[in-house]
Amino acid sequence: MSSHTDDIRQYLKARKELVDSALNRYLPADGPYPPEIYTAMRYSLFAGGKRLRPILCIASAEALGGLMEDVLPAACALEMIHTYSLIHDDLPAMDNDDIRRGVPTNHKIFGEAVAVLAGDALLTDAFRLLTDPVAIRSVEAARVVRIVHEIATAAGAGGMVGGQVVDILSEGRPSDYDTLLYIHSGKTGRMILASLRTGAILADGGEEEMEALSEYGRHIGLAFQISDDILNIEGDPSLLGKVTGSDAARRKVTFPALIGLEESRTMARQSMEAALEGIAGLDGRADPLRWIAHYILERKS
Ligand code: GRG
Numbered sequence: 001m002s003s004h005t006d007d008i009r010q011y012l013k014a015r016k017e018l019v020d021s022a023l024n025r026y027l028p029a030d031g032p033y034p035p036e037i038y039t040a041m042r043y044s045l046f047a048g049g050k051r052l053r054p055i056l057c058i059a060s061a062e063a064l065g066g067l068m069e070d071v072l073p074a075a076c077a078l079e080m081i082h083t084y085s086l087i088h089d090d091l092p093a094m095d096n097d098d099i100r101r102g103v104p105t106n107h108k109i110f111g112e113a114v115a116v117l118a119g120d121a122l123l124t125d126a127f128r129l130l131t132d133p134v135a136i137r138s139v140e141a142a143r144v145v146r147i148v149h150e151i152a153t154a155a156g157a158g159g160m161v162g163g164q165v166v167d168i169l170s171e172g173r174p175s176d177y178d179t180l181l182y183i184h185s186g187k188t189g190r191m192i193l194a195s196l197r198t199g200a201i202l203a204d205g206g207e208e209e210m211e212a213l214s215e216y217g218r219h220i221g222l223a224f225q226i227s228d229d230i231l232n233i234e235g236d237p238s239l240l241g242k243v244t245g246s247d248a249a250r251r252k253v254t255f256p257a258l259i260g261l262e263e264s265r266t267m268a269r270q271s272m273e274a275a276l277e278g279i280a281g282l283d284g285r286a287d288p289l290r291w292i293a294h295y296i297l298e299r300k301s
Contacts, residue, residue, distance in 0.1 A: 004291050004294055005298075007291050008294065011288050011291060012050075012292075012295070016050075016051045016055065018068070019055065019058075019075055020046070020051070022073070023046075023079065023080075026073070026135065027042060027045065027125070029042060037114070037121055039110075040106060040109075040110045040115065040117070040118035041083075041118045041125075043106060043118075044083050044086065044100070044106045045080065045122070047100070047101035047103050048101045048102055048241065049101055052192075053082050054076060054078050054079045054195070055292070056217075056220075056289075056292065057196065057202075058072075058075050059288045059289050060197075060198075060213050060289065061200070062285060063199075063213070063282055064199075064285070069138055070138050070203075071198075071199055073129050073130065073132065073135040073136050074136075074202060077126040078151065078191065080122045080129070081122065083119075084118075084119040084120070085119075085155075085160060085191075087105070087107075087118055088116070088119045090105040090106065090115075092107070094164075099241070100241065100242055101241045101242070102241030102242075106118055123155070126151075127151075127152070130144065130147060130148055131148065139202060143202065143204075146201050147201050150197050150198055150201065151194050151198060153190075154191050154193065155191065158186075159186055159190035159191070159194075160186060160190055161186075162182075163182065163183050163185065163186020163190070164186070166183050167187055167252070170183065171250055171252060171253075172250070172251040175253035184221075184222065184255075188225040189221030190221075193214060193221055195217070196214065196216060196217035200213045209282070212279050212281055213279065213289075214278075215274075215275075215278030216276075216278040216279045217275075219271045219275035219278060220271070220275040220293055220296060222268075222271040223275060223293070223297060224296050226255045226264050226268040227296060227297060227299065229247065229254040229264065230261065231299075231300075231301075232244055232247045232254070233256055234261075236300060239300045240301050241301065255267065272293050272294070276293055
């Protein structure tokens with residue numbers, strides 16, 4: 001086993017534990033009335049996600065010497081928004097999926113109405129957390145406004161929701177490369193980019209550092225999406241925690257469908273290398289971001 005594999009395993013495990021315990025504090029099991037909505041929110045939140053977006057946010061802040069206490073609330077808010085998008089994506093009105101994160105999807109357990117509301121609440125409460133005067137007390141107001149704007153822009157109609165709309169409208173239709181890039185940069189890329197930029201803002205990064213981390217974020221988002229498309233073809237459902245082959249069954253526009261598997265692998269590697277190049281000027285504190293870039297290509301889940 002190569003040493004970067006050990007480093008990344010340890011790093012991801014430690015940061016995941018930090019995120020999980022902070023999420024538990026922000027959304028406790030014995031939360032306020034009505035318990036049904038908190039149960040549904042926590043069901044999907046703690047179903048075993050990789051926590052990639054919060055970890056990228058933390059790693060970005062750490063690369064610039066930021067403090068964990070400043071970044072954890074925003075890292076958790078990013079995971080809450082991501083989880084909302086998964087719950088809604090799985091609904092019968094969208095992808096109609098039965099399994100996610102290795103367990104039955106939210107609507108299969110709680111019904112469609114509560115699943116819609118659990119997603120709505122995760123999205124809305126993410127912004128409550130981002131602006132919570134206690135959780136975010138060490139960050140000055142101007143930076144809070146910047147991260148709220150950054151994350152709302154990434155999650156909204158010009159970002160993740162826009163990508164999802166074009167994805168759904170494109171199902172079963174012939175599509176072109178520009179549409180594919182738009183879907184993926186919206187659906188997947190924008191929240192990944194916002195995670196890195198949020199970490200950089202909270203660490204008080206300068207223009208050049210922000211640009212370096214944004215460049216990394218854009219390329220790593222693309223590498224992540226291409227590898228997700230490849231895993232949907234040849235991944236192991238028991239490791240992925242979701243079914244494979246669903247993209248082809250729904251005639252979704254994907255990188256392998258448009259440019260083939262081999263070309264997709266090459267493009268994922270080139271994107272990973274471009275991501276590394278983007279942060280070449282950062283010092284050793286950015287090493288976890290370098291490990292994550294390799295992990296994204298090599299992951300099985
Ligand atoms: C419903 C507004 C709305 C958007 C949905 C995220 C998303 C947009 C759809 C999920 C379907 C999908 C395959 C999207 C591509 C992004 C992606 C790979 C999501 C899964 O993210 P992971 O692998 O999941 O980080 P975990 O469970 O580890 O958090």
